[in-house]
Every structure is written in structure tokens, then in C-alpha cells.
Amino acid sequence: MQYNQAHRFSIAPMMDWTDRHCRYLHRLLTRRALLFTEMVTSAAVTHGDTERLLAYDETEHPIAVQLGGSDPDELARAAAICDRNGFDEINLNVGCPSDRVQSGRFGACLMAEPELVADCVRAMIDATDTPVTVKCRIGIDDQDSEEDLNRFADAVLPAGIDALYVHARKAWLQGLSPKENRDIPPLDYERVYRLKQRLGDFPVMINGGITSLDDSALHLEHVDGVMLGRAAYHDPMILADVDARFFGTTDPAPRLGDIAEPMMAYAERELTKGARLNQITRHMLGLANGLPGARRFRQILSVDAAKPGAGPEVIADAFACVNIDTVHEKVA
Template sequence: MQQPIPDPIQRSRRFSVAPMIDWTDRHCRQLHRLLTRDALLYTEMITTGAVVHGDAQRHLRLNPDEGLVALQLGGSDPAELAQAVRLAEAHAYAEINLNVGCPSDRVQSGKFGACLMAEPELVADCVRAMKAATDRPVTVKCRIGIDDQDVEESLDRFADAVVAAGVDALYVHARKAWLKGLSPKENRTIPPLDYDRVHRLKARLASLQMMINGGLETLEMAEAEMAHMDGVMLGRAAYHTPMLLGEVDRRFFGGDRDAPSLESVMLAMADYATAELAQGTRLNNIARHMLGLANGLPGARQFRQILSVDACKPGADASVMLRALEAVQRPRLAEAS
């Protein structure tokens, strides 16, 4: 088993990019790692069934030099979670995280995700089984509650159960999940945010490393949370406006590196795409994660159109990315002249 890596992983949790289904795959993480060296990146949620009964290598594959990446698993059977963790031992994950926050119907039918907020002892058993299968940190990502739960009593009970099981850190999405009546998309915006409840939990469990998630749309909002929490987790803001990640190392980790330029990122991704295409990857599977890179710049609309339309054409190669870059460079050159 891999030896524990407490210091680097604890430091990296100061800023993490949330696990997002269909988004934070290895191509997305390749892009994000170009922008931030220090932040903790996450896989998509991967179900234990996919790992244990499916193609584990495909689901667990990491690119070289991805840095610190957390594997998020979805499941509720302690034995199957332990088996998935053991299969992940062959890969260089920095921590293993259990999803107790996803509210989708598919996840509920599999009895994992946010519905497990109602079963803290089962989650504790899952954490114990996962920890017994690895020396890597085991963490949990949860909501503040579900449906009609009293978020004061139920969240404390849940947190105390996973702490007793030896959880290494807790990520808390500062919203309830409504499992009845709201779609997963609505669950990201309609339940009100309650940062104060998460702050109170952190104050009560001061020795447990705890990160906050939910509704953090800017780095300024995230920085304000550092007065109360050990770290912050951004999801859609980081995905849709990825260039903000270029400021993370300086603002959250004291780095002195200048934020990477759009040109340097696009050229690096073009090189990456060329290597991936040679292995059978389709260009659009990479380019789809890059649509927000030019947000706010003249030519951004054409940039997005080139990446979203031309990258899907037969035979599309990395030159598509270079043409997209030209779409935002031309207005600058015209201004300069």
C-alpha cells in the first residue's frame, strides 16, 4: 500500500475543483492542471459497480503528471467500496472520497449519494471499510441535510458518525438536497445556501479539516470563506470560467508564478490533443472542456463556435484549437495596429 501523504494533500485542500459528472474527466483535469499546480483536482463520481464489475483501468486511468487528484466513488456497500479502493491502489490518487451529496434519481435508486445523509451509521461503516483497504486519506463530500431534516441535529449526527469512523476530512455543500420534487439541476440553485451552518460545524469540530462548497462564484467569495474554513471547493464557476484557476496558486497558496496566458494554455492543449488523437481520442472530447477559456474577450463567441462545431467534424485535429486561438488574437492585433 502507498504510504500516507498528509502534508501535500492537506495543503492542496485549501482550494479544490469539485467532482462533476461528465465534466471532470482526465481531459478536463489536464486543462485545469495547466492553470493551477497546487489545487486539488477531482475525478468525476465513479460508481463502485463501474470499477468492480466494469473496465477499472478505463475508469481509473490518470494522465502522467496530473499532480494531486482525488478519486470520488459512489456506493453504499462497504465491501464493494473496499474492493474499488483496492483496485484504485494501482493508480496515483492522493485521496479517496465518498459521494454523499449527489441527488439524482439514478443515484438514489442505487442507494448512494445524498440519500445516505439519512443513514450516518452506514456511511461510517463505508468509511471504515475504505480506510481498511488503503493508507491514503479517505474523505466524505456531503450536503448539510436532505428533505425535511433538521440541519442542526442531523448534520451534527452525520459528522460525528464519520469522525468516529476515522474520516480524514469533510467537504460540505452548504445546501440541503431535496430528493423529492427537485431535479439535480434545481438542487444546485433552489435550496438556500447556509454557509453559517457549515461554519458552526467547523467551529465545533475544529480539529477536523473541513472544506466548503456551493454557490462560490468568484475567487473573492472563496477567499472570504477562508476566515472560517480550512479550504474551499469550486465547481461550475471553475469549469465555465477556467482561466480564473490561473490566479489560484498565488491567492490561495502564496505562489509567485504569473497566471498562464490564454495562448500558452491553448498551445499546450493543442500538443496534448495531438498526442491523444494518436491514441484514438476524438478531438471534441477534449475541446468541449475549453469553451469558457476566452470568456469576456473579443472574439469569444467565434472561439466557442470553432471549438464546439469544428472539433466534431471528421478528421478534426489540433489545428482547430489554433484557429480558435486566432479568433481571439485577431481583435487584439487589430486594436494594436
């Protein structure tokens, strides 16, 4: 599948969640959605263990890497490294509100410096042939008018980015935790719709508080793509319906039973490389949501998987607690 189709539906970059084990699971459920790494800083990419930080399975394509940073030269070097690692998209984080990110002068605080963001993406674009995109908020603190968002877009788009992902909430950089910033500031989807209308053919994707595929379909009447975050993580089986619904595929949707064997094989491979089973199974806890035996399923994958010497048989034990032939019917 071509990359430029993939952004129609994507799974958000989520710190501590969308690691390579999570992405492997999600790819079993949707072959077409664009997957994102966790955010990784440009400093870590240029000076750290890139083999570990940027590792992914070839089945994960199409896959985007999200970078955090504010130094154009360093971001350019990081983009070149990501390019060599074969990512399908390189995304600059201009939306994360955490104190740790602000102290490094990147994330949402960069919305106050649109010209710097433009310099960063120009440097990244010059360093790679891979599409470069930006993910931002609709505003920050008291700089949250529609004019502020338009001003940001007008500064960044001429730098040459390929697409813009907009989280439809402002971020309070002082006084709210990252978790509170995901829930407390009100959603304003209409502002993102108006931005898309203003930008014409330029690709705009929407993110924030989207909990179902039905809602996703409604958003796609106004924007070019939808990005799901926590809903996809906590109830991953909804992803089984994505390819048919949003990409027009005719292949049968994956069933719960289709997940057990490939995840056992994946776990066996990863354990030989030094991974622990619970690092893999923690992303699987929501697979059986709403089914009889789901509580025991979660218990095995969290408690038993953490025991010394736990192996792929733990996954088999968990799936034995539920009806693995269940067809996912929560096209929600």
C-alpha cells in the same frame, strides 16, 4: 506539493464535466489545486474497465477519485483498486441527489443512514493507506436541522475520515431534479462555519454557489478549504490566479496564450489513442470569456472540432481569433 496543502482549494467532482480531458486543462491553469474525478461507482470500479474509468495523466496530481456506493465490502475493494492506481485521495459521495444515484442507495440519501456511511468509510480505510474523505450536503428533505448535520458528522468522523467537504445546501430527494438541487435549496454557509467551529482542528471544506476567488477568500476565514464547481468550469481562466492567491506561489500566472500549445500537443496524443477532438475542446469553451472574438472561439471549438478528421489545428484556429497574450484580470 504535499497533499495536505491541496485541499485549501479544490475543483468539485462534476458528472459529465470533470473527465480527464477537463482535468488536464485545469492543471495547466493551477498546479496546486486538488482536482477531482467524476463520481464513479464502486461497482463499476470493481467489475468494469478500471483502466478506462480511472485513467488520468501524471501531471494531474494532486488528484482525488470520488466513489459512489453503499456496500462496505465493495467500497473496500474499490478503494484498494484506486489506491493501486495512485490517487492522492479517495472521496465517498454522500451528496448527489439524482434519482439514478438514489436507486443504487448511494449519494445524498445516505445522509439518512450515518452509521452505514461510517461502516463504509471504515472498510475503505482498512483497505488503503490513501486518505479517505466524505462529501455531503447540510441535510436532506425534512432531515435538515443543524442537529441532523451534527449527528451525521459525529457518526462519520470517528470512523477515521481525513476531511469532510460540505455542500452548503440541503438536497430534496423527491420533487427536484439534480439541476434544481444545485440552485433552489437556499445556501446556508453559516451552518458549515458553525460545523467547522464545533469540530475544531478537523479539516472542513465548503462547497456550493461559490462564484469567485474573492468569495473563496472570505470563506477561508471560516473553514479549511474551498471547493469551486461550475464557476471553475464555465470560466476556467479564473484558476490562473489560484496558486498565487491561495498557495503563495511567485510564478507568473498562466496567460491564455500559454494554454494553446500544450492543449494542441495533448490533443494530438489523445487522438492517436482514439479520442475525438470535440471530447477535449468542449471543456475549453469558456477560456476566452469576455474577450473580443470569444464567440468565434467557442464556435470553432464546438462546431469545427466535431467535424470528421478534426485535428489540433482547430485549436490553433480558435486561439487565432483572440488576443492570446491577454493577462487574466478577472480575479473574481
